Amino acid sequence: MNKVKLDAVLEALELAEGEGNYYYNKITSEIIYIGEDEARIADSDNIDNIDHYPEWQREIIEAAIDIEENWENYISLPSRFDINEYDIMVEFCDSLDNDRISNQLLNALNGKGAFRKFKDTASRLNVEKKWYDYKDEALRKIAMDWCKDNDIEIIDQR
Numbered sequence: 001m002n003k004v005k006l007d008a009v010l011e012a013l014e015l016a017e018g019e020g021n022y023y024y025n026k027i028t029s030e031i032i033y034i035g036e037d038e039a040r041i042a043d044s045d046n047i048d049n050i051d052h053y054p055e056w057q058r059e060i061i062e063a064a065i066d067i068e069e070n071w072e073n074y075i076s077l078p079s080r081f082d083i084n085e086y087d088i089m090v091e092f093c094d095s096l097d098n099d100r101i102s103n104q105l106l107n108a109l110n111g112k113g114a115f116r117k118f119k120d121t122a123s124r125l126n127v128e129k130k131w132y133d134y135k136d137e138a139l140r141k142i143a144m145d146w147c148k149d150n151d152i153e154i155i156d157q158r
Contacts, residue, residue: 022077
């Protein structure tokens with residue numbers, strides 16, 4: 001059975017805001033991040049000479065190539081689209097006992113800059129810590145479900 005540290009999965013989920021993707025390597029049990037640029041380079045027909053890239057980028061490009069060539073050895077972690085922080089924010093609002101605070105937070109989620117407005121409003125209303133605790137627990141559930149769905153044993157449950 002494959003194994004992973006829960007903290008490594010949680011870190012990947014927390015950082016899943018960019019345009020890249022995280023993958024779990026079933027052979028090494030490592031989680032690998034492949035950025036959009038490196039994925040594009042690995043996909044290109046002109047990857048014969050990657051020596052002109054910095055060493056750190058070459059390693060990611062080589063990992064991206066390995067993922068393409070040996071897909072059966074990898075499992076994609078949930079992306080920012082799978083996580084859907086907006087829905088987590090709405091669920092947080094619905095979980096609050098104080099309707100006034102809940103409504104102000106829900107109103108902050110409307111329009112441009114909703115995430116920033118939500119976080120600013122949570123801070124102003126002194127529920128910022130509650131929000132981050134709620135979000136951490138939601139990510140933890142997503143991580144645990146992902147591990148269960150992919151038959152991956154968690155080796156350091158906190």
